[in-house]
Amino acid sequence: MTRVVELVEHAPAVGVALPDAVGRALAAGDIVDAVPDPYVPGHWSLRAGSKVGAVAVATPGNDEPITVRVTPKVPITRLFFLLGYNLDPKGGWRDGEVDVTGHRDLLPALAHAVERQVDRALRQGLLQGYQRREETSLVVRGRIREADQIRRRFGATLPVEVEYDEFTTDIAENRLLRAAVERLLRLPGVPHDVRRRLLHQRARLVDVAVIVRGHPLPVWQSSRLNSRYQHALHLARVVLENASVEHAPGALRVDGFLFDMNKLFEDFVTVALREACRSFGHSARLQDPHHLDEASAIRMKPDLVLYGPSSAPCAVVDAKYKAEKREGFPDADLYQMLAYCTALGLREGHLVYAKGNAPHAAHRVRHAGIVIHQHALDLDQEPSGLLSEVDRVAAQLVNTPRV
Known part of the structure; x- marks a missing residue:
């Protein structure tokens, strides 16, 4: 019988009794944040991040594989x-x-x-289609591969190295x-x-x-x-x-499906904004490469750069499912957007978060005249409402002033 550990995306950590080998496998596989309890042997603290789905960890001779299931916050x-x-x-x-x-x-x-x-x-x-085949045959079919025939058969007439297109389901x-x-x-x-x-x-x-x-x-x-x-x-x-989580570290087998909410949200925001901005006669490039410095030594790649009819950058967007952790580098998202605006010559930059992970806000940078907007999209609503919020952000993007 499978033992199931239930976690929720970005919820507080849960204490669970686990074999040490299983806990180490979860931590090493970047599946969840897994930390051993320093006071209770055999207990681990598990905290789900942005990856949702399920993984099973099995050990040889153990009839009770352990499945860790991470439920997304959004429906x-x-x-x-x-x-x-x-x-x-x-x-x-x-x-x-x-x-x-x-x-x-x-x-x-x-x-x-x-x-x-x-x-x-x-x-x-x-569905059927043509598939290129190469084989050794006793009859001529399609085209003779003359170079292979000479190299492999030394002048013999049979068998024949042939190449042909086969109409197949494969x-x-x-x-x-x-x-x-x-x-x-x-x-x-x-x-x-x-x-x-x-x-x-x-x-x-x-x-x-x-x-x-x-x-x-x-x-x-x-x-x-x-x-x-x-x-x-x-x-x-x-x-x-x-x-992609399918490997056998040592005597363990880890098999599962993990979906990264960070990437899902980033893809949605950039694709939806690109589609919305087309109605204003603008074009957008996703993961658009630029350089921060004049020597072109420091590369940067914003999630979306919007270009107007003059083909000059007119807005820059970065999608962040969650705000930067406070225990990490403070407000790193804002610093990154400031660098984008400076290098692209824009007076405004736009960070887009999922509602509940960051508030709506606008920050004016001292001595720079740059405003960084933080937008929050409510994912827990009907698609029409969500796309309407995207349209409002897109309308603000096309009016972003340049330095």
């Missing part, structure tokens, strides 16, 4: 709206397409969503779907009914090659032919890029 439906908007802001996957309201935890909801999207993608049958799109399904089937906490449906999807993809762990994911190109696959492919990549 699951809101989290999936942010995810869907990031994947396709012009009408991508939304709450209405897959009902996740029955799931309180991230992993069951994600597994359910992926299975439903894969089912929609495969409802008309598996293409990048289907490989990604199968890899995501296989990955979800190995993760802890997937409900039984969802697991059963995932097994059915795997059976439909049985003739598709399995991606070898550690190899790069296959690349696919958006087209009219694979339009019915695209939502499933976007979610499949989310699974494969975030289900």
Whole structure:
């Protein structure tokens, strides 16, 4: 039977009895903040940060693996709206397409969503395409690879080294779907009914090659032919890029799915602001590289730099899910934004936080004439209300004065 430790994102630390090896694995894997209790042997203090999801830690010969489950503060439906908007802001996957309201935890909801999207993608049958093949054959098919034929066969006529294009279901799109399904089937906490449906999807993809762990994911190109696959492919990549905690440190095995709320929020803010600013005739560059100094030795990369019709920077934004920790470098977010404004020649800079993690505020810097705005977006509201808040921030960005 699996033992489950329940944590909440950015909640106070919880004391838990754990084997020392498990506690060390959690700390070393950057899963949660794990600190041994100096007074009670075998007890650890666990505190979740911005990573949500679930991981299972198993030890050899132990019939009771330990699962650490981190629940996000925002409702699951809101989290999936942010995810869907990031994947396709012009009408991508939304709450209405897959009902996740029955799931309180991230992993069951994600597994359910992926299975439903894969089912929609495969409802008309598996997509087929041409795949380049190279093989040794007794008959000529396609093109003879003359260099390989001479090097390997020394003038012999048979067998023949050939190359040809095969029309097959074993293409990048289907490989990604199968890899995501296989990955979800190995993760802890997937409900039984969802697991059963995932097994059915795997059976439909049985003739598709399995991606070898550690190899790069296959690349696919958006087209009219694979339009019915695209939502499933976007979610499949989310699974494969975030289900990275899978290793065996020493005698332990750690396997799970962790989703970083910092990155989810940053992606949403920058994508939503980029879309909103287009209506004002402005363009935005995400992770736009610049230099702080005249010698171009100190690099900086703001989350979003807005450019006006003259192609000059007119606003700079950094998205921060949480304010800088007070026990760390004080007010580092403000110092960083001041550097951005100075280097880009702007009189105003904009920091965007999730509501509850930082207040609305504006700070005028002494002797510099620069104002740094702190905006707070309320994630716990309907999508229309959240996007309206983004529109208000975008309207302020396009009016940012230059030095």
